[in-house]
Amino acid sequence: MLESNELARFEAAVLPHLDTAYTLARYLTRNDHDAEDVVQDACVRALKYFDTFRGEQGGGPSARAWLLTIVRNTAYTWHKSRRNDALTTEFDETAHSHAVAEADPDAKETLGRALERLAPEFREVIVLRELQGLSYKEISDVAGVPVGTVMSRLSRARAHLQRVLRKED
Amino acid sequence: MTSPHPSFEAQLDAYLDGELVGTDARELEAHLAQCAECARFRDGRLALRAAIAAQVPAFHTSDILRQRVRVALKASARAYRFDLQTWWRPLALAASFVVVGLGGWSVAWQRAAGAALADDVLSSHIRSLMPGHLTDVVSSDQHTVKPWFNGKLDYSPPVHDFATQGFPLVGGRLDYLEGRTVAVLTYGRRQHFINVFLWPRARGPSGTPNVRDRQGYHLRHWTTSDYAYWVVSDLGTAELGDFVLLVQRADSAGT
Numbered sequence: 001m002l003e004s005n006e007l008a009r010f011e012a013a014v015l016p017h018l019d020t021a022y023t024l025a026r027y028l029t030r031n032d033h034d035a036e037d038v039v040q041d042a043c044v045r046a047l048k049y050f051d052t053f054r055g056e057q058g059g060g061p062s063a064r065a066w067l068l069t070i071v072r073n074t075a076y077t078w079h080k081s082r083r084n085d086a087l088t089t090e091f092d093e094t095a096h097s098h099a100v101a102e103a104d105p106d107a108k109e110t111l112g113r114a115l116e117r118l119a120p121e122f123r124e125v126i127v128l129r130e131l132q133g134l135s136y137k138e139i140s141d142v143a144g145v146p147v148g149t150v151m152s153r154l155s156r157a158r159a160h161l162q163r164v165l166r167k168e169d
Numbered sequence: 170m171t172s173p174h175p176s177f178e179a180q181l182d183a184y185l186d187g188e189l190v191g192t193d194a195r196e197l198e199a200h201l202a203q204c205a206e207c208a209r210f211r212d213g214r215l216a217l218r219a220a221i222a223a224q225v226p227a228f229h230t231s232d233i234l235r236q237r238v239r240v241a242l243k244a245s246a247r248a249y250r251f252d253l254q255t256w257w258r259p260l261a262l263a264a265s266f267v268v269v270g271l272g273g274w275s276v277a278w279q280r281a282a283g284a285a286l287a288d289d290v291l292s293s294h295i296r297s298l299m300p301g302h303l304t305d306v307v308s309s310d311q312h313t314v315k316p317w318f319n320g321k322l323d324y325s326p327p328v329h330d331f332a333t334q335g336f337p338l339v340g341g342r343l344d345y346l347e348g349r350t351v352a353v354l355t356y357g358r359r360q361h362f363i364n365v366f367l368w369p370r371a372r373g374p375s376g377t378p379n380v381r382d383r384q385g386y387h388l389r390h391w392t393t394s395d396y397a398y399w400v401v402s403d404l405g406t407a408e409l410g411d412f413v414l415l416v417q418r419a420d421s422a423g424t
Contacts, residue, residue, distance in 0.1 A: 023228045111224045
């Protein structure tokens with residue numbers, strides 16, 4: 001039953017994390033417009049499932065990790081339904097053997113651009129860790145993979161970005 | 170970059186991320202103190218961290234998005250509540266006391282008037298997205314929405330549900346445009362809303378949709394032999410085009 005105090009409770013728990021949600025969506029979709037749609041869609045979904053949210057006291061993820069999980073899933077689903085979009089080819093399961101997409105030879109490689117070309121599962125661990133300061137456990141909840149996988153993805157992603165950084169100098 | 174001691178590489182990341190504690194952390198610190206190569210590896214990681222902090226921004230939610238999210242949440246909470254209860258009935262009754270402007274609207278569509286009317290339609294659409302303004306009667310059932318207009322309008326607008334085509338009917342409301350009360354039908358598409366304004370017109374030729382885009386919204390206007398239609402939404406133009414076709418087909422089928 002969704003009463004207005006339930007909505008107020010939801011807004012108090014979830015809306016403080018909107019910037020974090022938008023940042024993740026923005027790096028996963030790589031454009032403002034799609035990111036906005038994903039965040040809005042994710043919030044409505046989150047409201048729908050809010051009665052299943054137990055919170056940290058209930059042994060579940062933090063409100064932030066819980067919202068980010070929904071944002072992430074929404075972004076992936078969203079992109080799968082738009083496969084004709086050339087930007088989304090990296091989301092294709094078959095393309096996952098390559099962690100990094102081809103660089104545009106004419107564009108100057110920057111760290112931001114290098115991050116955008118990382119495959120999404122590597123991109124998201126960098127965003128969640130470096131930009132948003134999530135713990136390994138939280139990242140593991142959001143990405144739905146074991147902590148060990150979070151660690152190895154972070155290491156691989158950082159090694160790649162470091163190579164880009166050295167070329168920049 | 171790989172470290173000469175691969176077993177330390179992931180450990181080092183965990184250490185730098187503050188995820189390594191106790192003996193593991195102390196062992197690693199001891200190793201770093203005596204291994205120059207691993208210390209260089211650590212310095213590289215710290216440089217990367219600084220570069221990311223300096224060059225890769227976190228984003229902030231715009232006020233517009235914040236507002237959009239709130240509106241969508243309210244609409245969603247309300248739609249859910251309305252599904253469970255039927256306390257919209259007294260609301261509908263109250264709305265039926267709204268004075269209905271009679272008097273036939275027979276002014277032909279004029280280009281100059283069109284721009285002003287487009288502004289009014291757009292304002293009404295934006296207003297409708299504010300909490301509590303979207304619909305007077307909330308129902309996905311065309312057989313509930315259509316009779317709701319009885320007695321409130323001097324015409325009976327055609328009402329169709331396009332749920333199977335992905336545009337479910339959300340409800341209906343009254344609005345005031347061009348000096349008359351008009352019917353507005355609201356449809357949903359994911360989290361977007363589409364408002365369809367329609368009112369009778371003097372018999373005249375049918376027209377193809379007139380396209381206007383402003384402030385990120387798309388407006389489509391056309392006339393049939395019986396009705397003037399305005400459709401407005403922030404939905405993408407391709408999907409909105411599909412929707413317009415559905416409305417036109419349903420109207421010409423006359424069901």
